[in-house]
Amino acid sequence: MRRRQFIGGAISVAALSRARAQQAMPVIGFLHAGSAEENVKRLAAFRKGLASGGLTEGQNVAIEYRWASGRNEELPALAADLVRRNVALIATPGSTAAAVAARKATTTIPIVFSSGTDPVALGLVDSLNRPGGNATGITSLNAELSAKRLGIFRELAPGLSRYFTLVKPGSALAAPFVADLQRAAGPLGLRVEVLEADTADEIDTAFAQLPPEPGAGLVFGPEGFFYVHRARIAELALRRRLPTIFDVRDYVEAGGLASYGSDYFNVIELAGQYTARVLKGARPAELPVQQATKFELVLNRKTAAALGVTISPTLLATADDVIE
Known part of the structure; x- marks a missing residue:
């Protein structure tokens, strides 16, 4: 009986330790104008970029996903929800509209984007070399x-x-x-x-x-x-x-x-790498916006x-x- 109690207690302690470890993980808020179903390969590229920076979803980083599924008008509310949840960072790879919504929702939580439009013209950053605010990322130059x-x-x-x-x-x-x-x-x-x-x-x-x-x-x-x-x-x-x-x-x-x-897969992989760098302490204001080099x-x-x-x-x- 005592042995069963001891085993049960050990399992409870282990479960509690796992729960605490999960709570300690930084949480990425992933915001996108599309849907999960059509972005499977792009998500794989993003995770590949994270992995190159030493981050693996479920092990040492968690991701909260928010998909607008083509309804851009829902992006502001989705971005606001991530802000309320106080995520460590908002990533918007492959979704410029999501980046704009995130930037309007917060000036403090770091944002990593990839954009097909000039991020300076969109108000995401002050300049490519010195973004100056809470956002940085990759411009695909499309x-x-x-x-x-x-x-x-x-x-x-x-x-x-x-x-x-x-x-x-x-x-x-x-x-x-x-x-x-x-x-x-x-x-x-x-x-x-x-x-x-x-x-x-x-x-x-x-x-x-x-x-x-x-x-x-x-x-x-x-x-x-x-x-x-x-x-x-x-x-x-x-x-x-x-x-x-x-x-x-x-x-x-x-x-x-x-x-x-x-090459969008390359761009999104780079966004994953930048996300890892920011989570490890790099400041978006000082992290230059990268420009795509593969077309x-x-x-x-x-x-x-x-x-x-x-x-x-x-x-x-x-x-x-x-x-x-």
């Missing part, structure tokens, strides 16, 4: 790559005469992206017309506004709302025989024609054939991946 993306698009589909872009009105990403796109289009002798969509139904409406005759092309930039609906966007573009180019490969894997932008061109040969687009040997040779 918005700044607009000129390169347009040049590739013109080479891929030389018959285009009208260029369109689709943005989410009210999004913090919309205005900087459109401004950058228009600046890039000018020297190329192009004009980009802007369409808007705020709901899934409005995406269909926007596509219906495009000219029915051949010659139109659609350029997409960083926006989590459209990412959630990427399969629908690819389907609509194919149905209307509309060439498209995007900022990340996931759209092309869903059936889009092409993408050119930073990729992804083409979908099956979609090209369906659209009647002939991919030049030069583009095929320079593509980092060709989806058959």
